[in-house]
Amino acid sequence: MSDNKAIEVKEKEAIKKEDGEPTREGVYYTPAVDIFETEEAITLLADLPGVSKEALDIDVEDRQLTITAGVKEDEAGLQPLYTEYGIGGFTRSFRLGDTIDQGRISATLTDGVLTLVLPKAERLKPRKIEIATA
Amino acid sequence: MLARWGYRTPGMWNEMARLSREMDRLFGETGTGTRAGVFPPLNLYDNGEALVVRAEIPGLKAEDLEVHATVNSLTVKGTRKATEVQGASYHRRERGHGVFSRTIGLPQEVDPQKVQAAYRNGILEVTLPRAEATKPRKIRIGS
Numbered sequence: 001m002s003d004n005k006a007i008e009v010k011e012k013e014a015i016k017k018e019d020g021e022p023t024r025e026g027v028y029y030t031p032a033v034d035i036f037e038t039e040e041a042i043t044l045l046a047d048l049p050g051v052s053k054e055a056l057d058i059d060v061e062d063r064q065l066t067i068t069a070g071v072k073e074d075e076a077g078l079q080p081l082y083t084e085y086g087i088g089g090f091t092r093s094f095r096l097g098d099t100i101d102q103g104r105i106s107a108t109l110t111d112g113v114l115t116l117v118l119p120k121a122e123r124l125k126p127r128k129i130e131i132a133t134a
Numbered sequence: 135m136l137a138r139w140g141y142r143t144p145g146m147w148n149e150m151a152r153l154s155r156e157m158d159r160l161f162g163e164t165g166t167g168t169r170a171g172v173f174p175p176l177n178l179y180d181n182g183e184a185l186v187v188r189a190e191i192p193g194l195k196a197e198d199l200e201v202h203a204t205v206n207s208l209t210v211k212g213t214r215k216a217t218e219v220q221g222a223s224y225h226r227r228e229r230g231h232g233v234f235s236r237t238i239g240l241p242q243e244v245d246p247q248k249v250q251a252a253y254r255n256g257i258l259e260v261t262l263p264r265a266e267a268t269k270p271r272k273i274r275i276g277s
């Protein structure tokens with residue numbers, strides 16, 4: 001895909017109460033994600049603008065991966081004149097397949113984007129079988 | 135009495151506008167007030183000395199962003215690159231990528247020479263100090 005096309009916009013959606021209320025107070029949004037798979041791993045990229053490393057929690061429990069992030073944008077002394085985005089945390093959960101080696105999950109957070117690498121378990125990686133010639 | 139009401143009306147309208155903004159903001163926080171179809175989404179504030187614009191633009195480098203200011207407008211431009219990985223199959227693709235450019239009109243005149251911009255954790259913050267001419271000035275009353 002070319003980078004010259006205009007950006008496609010996805011609206012920031014707040015999580016509705018009927019979807020299950022977060023335990024922590026405040027508004028939570030669903031972050032936009034890209035998930036892609038290679039032979040080695042499944043990689044997840046999530047947009048978390050305004051999130052610092054300290055405010056980010058990644059939990060894996062019983063094959064459920066949960067990303068929770070708090071956002072503290074300081075609005076003290078600022079009178080809002082016009083607003084287009086709401087300020088709140090982010091949360092989203094995914095169910096992991098059997099193929100993921102949960103002990104080797106790694107995460108980095110750069111410029112508001114989380115990169116989560118979920119390596120596949122060694123025994124489940126595809127293996128090329130050599131055919132012996134008689 | 136009527137005359138007094140007449141004087142008060144502009145103030146009341148301002149008050150109404152402020153209330154309406156506050157309401158929008160409250161509803162915005164429950165998810166209905168955000169504007170669809172624009173990137174990056176911007177919030178505009180006034181801190182008394184300057185206008186402050188914040189934008190949610192995750193995943194860029196400061197050098198990939200261009201910020202231009204005039205006396206009464208602000209333009210934010212850039213390109214969000216797609217992550218292309220050889221041999222990968224995509225399960226989900228929700229993050230937008232491509233070029234973007236937005237210009238907004240400013241409600242007060244600013245001094246373009248003094249504009250500052252910072253990019254941190256995927257949020258761009260531009261501080262636009264108000265032009266000297268628009269700052270409130272105390273007028274001496276001659277006797």
